[in-house]
Amino acid sequence: MTTYVIGCDNIDKKEQSYIDKVAQVLEEAGNTCEKLSVGPGNVQSCGLSSNSNGKTGVFLVGGNDGGTYQDFVQGLSRGYYHYDLVWFGFCSWTAHSWITPEDLKNKPMVRAHDDNFSTSTTGFVGKTAAQYFSENSQYIKMAYGNSPEAVAKMILNGGGDDDDKSSSASTIKEALKELLSYWDGDVECRVEGDTCYVHKIPEPTEEDSLKLSERLNLLSEGISVHDYFPDTTNKLTVTWPNGEPIIFTNDKLITRFGEKSEEVEAVKKVTVTETKEVNSTDTTSTDTDTTDTTDDTTSTDTTGDTTETETTTKTEEVPVETYEEALAFANNYWHKILRDDGHSLECKVIGGPIWKQGLWVKVYIPTYDIDDFMYISKVNHSSSDNDVWSTSLTLVDYPPSLSEPKEETTDEETTDETEESTEDVETTE
Structure with missing residues (x-):
């Protein structure tokens, strides 16, 4: 259940009805709503109070103002707005341009005529609203529709249109997973807002990784460590035709569980x-x-x-034919072993915008015998009653699998399967 704080900018003298209808739909879904009076700064004013901790803001608007979006992003990231998240509900039915779904996705933003508060416009000018919201989706999200009910339903859907829930969206998702399966262990895929990012998984380094340490930024409460599976391979031997085998070992696991070896051909x-x-x-x-x-x-x-x-x-x-190909195969295979070793860490750290899903962290927690690189798979920001910003993290040894590649079936195999199924059918004349 979520507590929503709902306000509305001055639009067309019907603003209170919009607040009421949005609140009705959200409450019917089992949530709690707090309604603010109509006005341009009321959502911001409420967010300044620690009473908004753990709540989600909803700002219904009749225009497209990048300066306001930027104000919320900066305020939430720096901790002077206390909402967990703020939704901008575009009242698309009240205007013919700028806040229609098409314009939000395709029309580059300019500085608003009444924007006398933005210190810099470099963050949003020239970008579409959808692009800016996607880049800052951990702080702000957008919803739109041809009625207040449609806006509320889009909020409940997490920002997706009703069409996004259709089978075609599922088919696209499955098609993407199947495509990326051939690079399983080499690439990562994540969705931020309405944008999907695919990257080659970088090798973690001391210079490029975040730091997490019990003497630096680790909070004492909420630490949970899931131990390694005892049967995890800790010695991998990769053979290839034109050279010596490539061997990877995890000496710590060998000491704990004994040698669990595996040999594969590159x-x-x-x-x-x-x-x-x-x-x-x-x-x-x-x-x-x-x-x-x-x-x-x-x-x-x-x-x-x-x-x-x-x-x-x-x-x-x-x-494979070359050492480089053999080493690439060995690294990929070893990474998949790390991915499935069962080891993970759940903890809280001193909060900040640096903590994001998909980043490598050098973790040093001697109390739990952890001194290694780990990958952030989940992030959740929150603030306590005394305005302390904390971030809950879930870290794993390697990015999770996207999907396994499907085995291809030859025409001969298909024919054999058809013949076998035909043999099982009895025909009576």
């Missing part, structure tokens, strides 16, 4: 194109019936074979 994926000739038979039959004093029937049957070419493309695994 392979790579290649695309193979096969062309084969397929014979087809063309038959032409001509029948001529002539009736006179006698019946004559002429039948001509011409049969000829034609040859057609059929090309198929498939992916196969073949042995």
Whole structure:
């Protein structure tokens, strides 16, 4: 259940009805709503109070003002607004431009005519509203629609249109997962707002990683460590045809659980194109019936074979040829072992905007025997009653799997399966 604080800018003298209708839909979904009076700064004023801790702001607006968005982003990131998140509800039914779904997604923003408070416009000018909200989705989100009810439903959907809940969206998601499965262990995929990002997973380094330490920024409450699976592979031997095996070990796990070894052959994926000739038979039959004093029937049957070419493309695994390829395979395989080793950390740290999902952290917690790089898989920001900003983190040893690649089925396998299923069918005449 979420507590929403709902306010509305001056739009068209019907603002209170918009607040009431949005609150009604949110409350019918099991949430609690606090209604503010109508006015341009009331959501901000309420956010300055510590009473807004743990609550979500909803600001219904009739215009597109990047300076206001930037004010909330800066205020939430620096801690002087206390909301967990702020929704901007665009009353698209009240205007013909700037706040329609099309303009929010496609129209670059300019500085508003009454913006006399933005210290810098470099953060939003030239960007679309959708782009700016996507870049700052941990602080602000957008909802729109042709009625207050539609705006509220979009908030309940997490910012997605009703169409986003259809099977087509699910199909696109599954198609993306299938596409990225061929780079499983090499790439990461995350969604921020309405933008999907795909990156190659970087190797963690001391210089580029955040720091987390019990002597630096770790808070004492809420620490939970999930231990390694005892049967996790801790010695990996990767063989390849043209050189010595590549060996990875985790000495700490070997000491704790004994040696759990695994040996694999390094392979790579290649695309193979096969062309084969397929014979087809063309038959032409001509029948001529002539009736006179006698019946004559002429039948001509011409049969000829034609040859057609059929090309198929498939992916196969073949042995690697170079040391670089073997090492890349070994690193990828070792990373997948780390991903599935069961080890994770849940903790709270001193809050700040630096903590984001998808970043590497150098974790040093001697009390729990942790001195290694870990990957942030989940982030949750919050503030306490005394205005202390804390961030809850879930960290794992390697980014989670996107999906496993599907095995390709050859025509011969498909034919065999069809024949087997046919044999199981009894026909009674």
